[in-house]
Amino acid sequence: MAHLDTRRHPLVGLAVFAAAVAAVAVIGSLAAVSSSAEYEQLRTPSWAPPSWLFGPVWTALYVMIALSGWLFWKRNGTGPELALYAVQLVLNAAWTPLFFAAGRYGWALVDIVALLVVIIALVVAFGRKHRPAALLLVPYLAWVGFATALNASILSLN
Template sequence: MAHLALRRPLVGLAVFVVAVAAVAVIGSLSALSASSDYEQLRTPSWAPPSWLFGPVWTALYVMIALSGWLFWKRHGTGPELVLFGVQLVLNAAWTPLFFAAGRYGLALVDIIALLVVIIALIVAFARKHRVAALLLVPYLAWVGFATALNASIVSLN
């Protein structure tokens, strides 16, 4: 696959964009009433308004796709991209768990696992591609914040 990256980097970029977009679509389809559901929850005083999540996740998804693509373009496939895939799966699972199923506790377990995998992914990427790792730092920060928010919602509801 590394040879393909050298010959067709835009094909590789498209693969990463489609993979990350699939995660976003899964989330949006399983959270059609997320805004109203979120407004009905008891949340901490520091909880952001529901309208903020869409723009933040859009920016994060762009950075996630770019990070994966930059790493792949330079290093091809390997264990780092397995971690990349695992974080996508965990990310995709959170919204259906939280909003569609209303399983706030299970969603908390998922997002804690996601947080751990993002940390491992940043460490793994940083060893070989600093920019790819740095692109994931805002994602880590937001998921850390979202983990605290999820935990607070579990305790309040």
């Protein structure tokens, strides 16, 4: 059986990145939906966005995350930068079940702070070799920074 070189078939590579990010999105969606009633009961800061905003924001961010990884890979292949990319996906996937499904706001805060640090490292690493791929992650970095402050505030209020 012939080996499929995904770099020669970039759409296959795009499908792989899209599938990986979609898996993270599904994990988050299932955890959030199963616990939406509990979230509505939490004390939140006055600056917390309405619940309906999270879905559209995360959808746009997940598209940018997948495109970023794919563009970087298409130009540079695999390497330590994509290991960081994988770590941020794992941390991202872990946060929603920790926060929503388990109600572990403290552990969720630890996770999201680690995620924030990894995203910063990833933006820097991608920026050294593929600036557009790095720039696609900047809205994600900003949103996770905001979500970190929101998580900390919810932990403090509850």
